[in-house]
Amino acid sequence: MFASRTNWPMAVNELTRRVCERREQGLPLFDLTESNPTRCAFEYPSEAILAPFLSPENLRYEPSPRGAWSAREAIVRYYAEHGASVDPEHILLTASTSEAYAFLFRLLADPGDRLLVPRPSYPLFGFLADLNDVRLDTYRLIYHEGWQIDLESVQAALRPTTRALILVNPNNPTGSFVKRREWERLRVFCAEHHLAVISDEVFLDYTYVEDPERIGTLLRQEDGDVLRFALGGISKLLGLPQMKLAWIGVTGPTELAREALARLEVIGDTYLSVNTLVQQALPRWMTLREAIGRQIRERVRANRAYLRESVARTDGCRCLEAEGGWYAILQLLDARDEEAFALQLVEQEGVLVHPGYFFDFEEEGYLVLSLLPPPEVFQEGVRRILRRIGEER
Ligand SMILES: Cc1ncc(COP(=O)(O)O)c(C=O)c1O
Structure with missing residues (x-):
C-alpha cells in the first residue's frame, strides 16, 4: 500500500x-x-507581533510565487546589515527552512542523486532526503580545541551523482562557523565538480564572539563561479517558529542563478505555501530583531x-x-x-x-x-x- x-x-x-x-x-x-x-x-512584544494581522491588506489574496515584494525587501535590508547586497528578485519565500531544503532538493537532484552533508549535524536531513528521493553522503567535522571541516572527507565523499554540498553555518549542534580558508577550498572544489552549494544560515545571528575568519552569509561572497543558495528564516532569527516563514537567497553565475530562480518560481507557484498574513507582517517583525x-x-x-x-x-x-x-x-x-x-x-x-x-x-x-x-x-x-x-x- x-x-x-x-x-x-x-x-x-x-x-x-x-x-x-x-x-x-x-x-x-x-x-x-x-x-x-x-x-x-x-x-515577546506581543502587540507589535500581532498588530499587523489586523491590516485590511490581509483580506486581499494576491499570490506571488516568490513571495510579497515588501517581505523580500525586508530580507534584503537584513542582508545589507550583513554586508551583502542582494536583489529582491533573488529571494524566494517558503513556509520553513525544511520546505526550502525540499524545494532545492527537487530543483537540483533527480531520484537517487546525492548530496553532501556535514556530520555531526541537524537530524532532519535524513527525512528530507527520504521524502525527496535523494541520498546523503557525509563529510566530517573534526574537533581539536574547536571544530573544523575535514576537507579530505569532502573530497572522499564525492560521487559521479553528487549534486550539491550543504554547509550549515553555524552548524547545529557544533556551533561552528565556516572559515574563509575552508570556503576557499570548498569553492574551488564545487566549481570543479559542478556542485551547487546550499548554506543553511538560520543561526547566523547567534554568535558568541566575532571572528573575521568566518565567511558570514554566502550571499556576500563575491566569487561568481559557484551557484549558491542561502537559507534563513524567522524561526531562529525572531524566535517565531510558529509563524512559518523562511527564505532562499540565490546567487552565483548570472545565467545559472537566473535559471535556478525561474525553476524555483514554478515550484513556489505550485504550492504557494506562505500565507498572506506573515508575508505582510514581515517588514514590521524584522524591526523586532x-x-x-x-x-x-x-x-x-x-x-x-x-x-x-x-x-x-x-x-x-x-x-x-x-x-x-x-x-x-x-x-x-x-x-x-x-x-x-x-x-x-x-x-x-x-x-x-x-x-x-x-x-x-x-x-x-x-x-x-x-x-x-x-x-x-x-x-x-x-x-x-x-x-x-x-x-x-
Ligand atoms: C540547522 C537548522 N536548519 C533549519 C532548521 C529548521 O528551521 P525551520 O523552522 O525554518 O524549518 C533547524 C531547526 O532546528 C536547524 O537546526
Whole structure:
C-alpha cells in the first residue's frame, strides 16, 4: 500500500518512552532538549507581533510565487546589515527552512542523486532526503580545541551523482562557523565538480564572539563561479517558529542563478505555501530583531557561561568549544554508553538531554544540551547531570 520512502522505523525509542512515563506520573522533568523559544520564557512584544494581522491588506489574496515584494525587501535590508547586497528578485519565500531544503532538493537532484552533508549535524536531513528521493553522503567535522571541516572527507565523499554540498553555518549542534580558508577550498572544489552549494544560515545571528575568519552569509561572497543558495528564516532569527516563514537567497553565475530562480518560481507557484498574513507582517517583525534576538543571545551566553564554569569544577567531562548557535556539547571523558547514561539521567535525575547519536556523532560519549531553557531549569539540570557524572566515576 505505501511507498518505500516512508518505510521508517516507527517504534518509539526507549528515551521517549521513559520521558512519557515520567510525564504521565506527574514527575518533574528538567528538559534540556527544549529548543522551542516560545516555551522558554522570553518576553515577546506581543502587540507589535500581532498588530499587523489586523491590516485590511490581509483580506486581499494576491499570490506571488516568490513571495510579497515588501517581505523580500525586508530580507534584503537584513542582508545589507550583513554586508551583502542582494536583489529582491533573488529571494524566494517558503513556509520553513525544511520546505526550502525540499524545494532545492527537487530543483537540483533527480531520484537517487546525492548530496553532501556535514556530520555531526541537524537530524532532519535524513527525512528530507527520504521524502525527496535523494541520498546523503557525509563529510566530517573534526574537533581539536574547536571544530573544523575535514576537507579530505569532502573530497572522499564525492560521487559521479553528487549534486550539491550543504554547509550549515553555524552548524547545529557544533556551533561552528565556516572559515574563509575552508570556503576557499570548498569553492574551488564545487566549481570543479559542478556542485551547487546550499548554506543553511538560520543561526547566523547567534554568535558568541566575532571572528573575521568566518565567511558570514554566502550571499556576500563575491566569487561568481559557484551557484549558491542561502537559507534563513524567522524561526531562529525572531524566535517565531510558529509563524512559518523562511527564505532562499540565490546567487552565483548570472545565467545559472537566473535559471535556478525561474525553476524555483514554478515550484513556489505550485504550492504557494506562505500565507498572506506573515508575508505582510514581515517588514514590521524584522524591526523586532534586536528586541527578541538580544534576549535569546543573552540567555544562551549566560547558560553557556554557567555550564562552562560548572564543568571546569567537575572531573569526567568537558564542554566542547563553540562559536555560536543554541546548543552546547558535553563530552563524557570515560568511555560510556551515552544512551544508557541519558536513560539514567531521565530515570534517576529527571533530566532530559539529547544523546550524541541523535545528531549522528561518529563516536560514543556526547550529550547535547539546549541553551534556551530559563536559567533556573538549565542550572538545576546541569547540577544534576554533573552530580551523576561525579557519582558514576
Ligand atoms: C540547522 C537548522 N536548519 C533549519 C532548521 C529548521 O528551521 P525551520 O523552522 O525554518 O524549518 C533547524 C531547526 O532546528 C536547524 O537546526
